[in-house]
Amino acid sequence: MIETLQTIWAFMKEGVIISVIVALVLPWVGAILLVRRTSFLGVAVPQFSAAGIALGLAALPWFPALQQEYLDHGHPPLEYLFLFAAGAAALALFAFGAMSSRRGGHLAEGQVAAGFALATAIAMIALEFAPSGANLVETLQRGSVVVADVHSLGVVAVVDGLALIALFLLTPAILLISFDREMAVVLGHRPMRYELAWNTIVGASVGVGVMTIGPVLVFGLLFLPPLVARQLASSMRQFLALAVLLALLPILLAWPASFELDLPYGPTATLALAVLVIPWGIMRILRARRAQG
Amino acid sequence: MSEAAITLQSAALGYPGLRVLDEVDLVVRAGQVLAIVGDNGSGKSTLLRTLAGILPPRAGRRVVQAGLRIGYVPQQAQLDAVFPYTVEEVIAQGLARAPGLPRTQRGAHPAVQAALERAGLADRGTRRFGDLSGGQKQRALLARATVQSVDLLLLDEPTAGVDHQAEERMHSTLAELAAAGTGVVLVTHHPEAWEELADAWCDVIDGRVQMRESSA
Numbered sequence A: 001m002i003e004t005l006q007t008i009w010a011f012m013k014e015g016v017i018i019s020v021i022v023a024l025v026l027p028w029v030g031a032i033l034l035v036r037r038t039s040f041l042g043v044a045v046p047q048f049s050a051a052g053i054a055l056g057l058a059a060l061p062w063f064p065a066l067q068q069e070y071l072d073h074g075h076p077p078l079e080y081l082f083l084f085a086a087g088a089a090a091l092a093l094f095a096f097g098a099m100s101s102r103r104g105g106h107l108a109e110g111q112v113a114a115g116f117a118l119a120t121a122i123a124m125i126a127l128e129f130a131p132s133g134a135n136l137v138e139t140l141q142r143g144s145v146v147v148a149d150v151h152s153l154g155v156v157a158v159v160d161g162l163a164l165i166a167l168f169l170l171t172p173a174i175l176l177i178s179f180d181r182e183m184a185v186v187l188g189h190r191p192m193r194y195e196l197a198w199n200t201i202v203g204a205s206v207g208v209g210v211m212t213i214g215p216v217l218v219f220g221l222l223f224l225p226p227l228v229a230r231q232l233a234s235s236m237r238q239f240l241a242l243a244v245l246l247a248l249l250p251i252l253l254a255w256p257a258s259f260e261l262d263l264p265y266g267p268t269a270t271l272a273l274a275v276l277v278i279p280w281g282i283m284r285i286l287r288a289r290r291a292q293g
Numbered sequence B: 001m002s003e004a005a006i007t008l009q010s011a012a013l014g015y016p017g018l019r020v021l022d023e024v025d026l027v028v029r030a031g032q033v034l035a036i037v038g039d040n041g042s043g044k045s046t047l048l049r050t051l052a053g054i055l056p057p058r059a060g061r062r063v064v065q066a067g068l069r070i071g072y073v074p075q076q077a078q079l080d081a082v083f084p085y086t087v088e089e090v091i092a093q094g095l096a097r098a099p100g101l102p103r104t105q106r107g108a109h110p111a112v113q114a115a116l117e118r119a120g121l122a123d124r125g126t127r128r129f130g131d132l133s134g135g136q137k138q139r140a141l142l143a144r145a146t147v148q149s150v151d152l153l154l155l156d157e158p159t160a161g162v163d164h165q166a167e168e169r170m171h172s173t174l175a176e177l178a179a180a181g182t183g184v185v186l187v188t189h190h191p192e193a194w195e196e197l198a199d200a201w202c203d204v205i206d207g208r209v210q211m212r213e214s215s216a
Helices: A002-035 A039-058 A064-073 A078-101 A105-128 A131-142 A150-179 A181-186 A191-212 A215-232 A236-261 A265-292 B044-052 B087-095 B110-118 B134-145 B164-179
Strands: B004-015 B018-029 B033-038 B059-064 B070-073 B152-156 B183-188 B200-205 B208-213
Touching: A002 A039, A002 A150, A002 A191, A002 A215, A002 A236, A002 A265, A039 A078, A039 A105, A039 A191, A039 A215, A078 A105, A078 A150, A078 A191, A150 A181, A150 A191, A181 A191, A181 B044, A181 B070, A191 A215, A215 A236, A215 A265, A236 A265, B004 B044, B018 B044, B018 B183, B018 B200, B018 B208, B033 B044, B044 B152, B044 B183, B044 B200, B070 B134, B087 B110, B087 B134, B110 B134, B134 B152, B134 B164, B152 B164, B164 B183
Parallel strands: B033 B183, B033 B200, B070 B152, B152 B183
Antiparallel strands: B004 B018, B004 B059, B200 B208
């Protein structure tokens, strides 16, 4: 076991660190999506990020220097991919936000489902124009965290570091405008500013997550820990903290598991989240109910 | 006569593409207790939201006295219980006045503890807000609105969905606030319940508002 851990650290430490960083941010984001009753957006947005990446790959021939870097390293510069991934995610969020605030807002879930289908179709067609990118996208879909090197670690650290700072500063206001928008306005806040900040945080964190750990694990981190934390937490602060804490252990344990079983990391970590977090949560809930009599 | 706290001048009220009230001329005076009455869908809540600054007038003007501090109590039923806020955390939201970001959502703030005690919820501070009864929720929301001192309190159907005991408690709390000089504007379906407290009435009928002084 020690040998396995040493091997993982020697060859994949950037991937391990990236997985921990995204596990700090995404469950926090997912917790807020959950209480805002917009979890369905969390399913569609990573798909838009994937479509953005595919479009970025299709556009590579227009940027010969970037294409050369792709040929040399197996992937284009991550800043380039991130622009497409986060840009597509943020655009989708703004579009869904605009649609839901107008007439027909009651059709929001259907609009998001249609958007999901559209994003998937765009990703597939874009990859037809960028056949060399198909491997990269497939790798991301499998969640193999192969684009994890020192450079990508730097990109993730900067983007998610900024997202964490923004979450620390803005979470109370974002929650207030979500819980009671009218009260927030009376107190002098401008909800649109916070909505703008929120869409940027979600777009950036989901975008960087999709292009490093892949959409499957992004879904898992966004929803599994917050769902269990919501049942266990007795306050909002505890809910957010618990959502993040519940994600960290499975994310770390999945590394030796995927290595030993020779399985892609993303789905392994997602299953680890489900296997470890859900039964533990059910146990705690049952114990609490028994204690209540 | 006391000075105007909020004035609506030739105002049209409503939402994008939907005018609810027209030609509204209304003065809410400092320290006044004003009850807004009318049928379902007549525009009472639209009027209250415009007075609170939540909805901008579609036409005309809303003039607010300089430095006026407004407290607002929404209908408790419109707040989603999926948010796992404690009662303390909900009351602490009232401290989050702009400019600047909400300072805290922690319940340990002395003003929050004082508001909990005034509301008779000292033993409920760490309970989930969503688990409270309707009357307790309404008291918590009133505590949130008054956790900082306010000059004018706006309430949207403060006794909707609460039992008789909670209704009486709300009446006496608002009477205490009014006696201390806080202005109160409330929307109600039950004018008879507020006859003793209200000193002015605003009838919302057929897209217009009509003011009248209390006969009590």
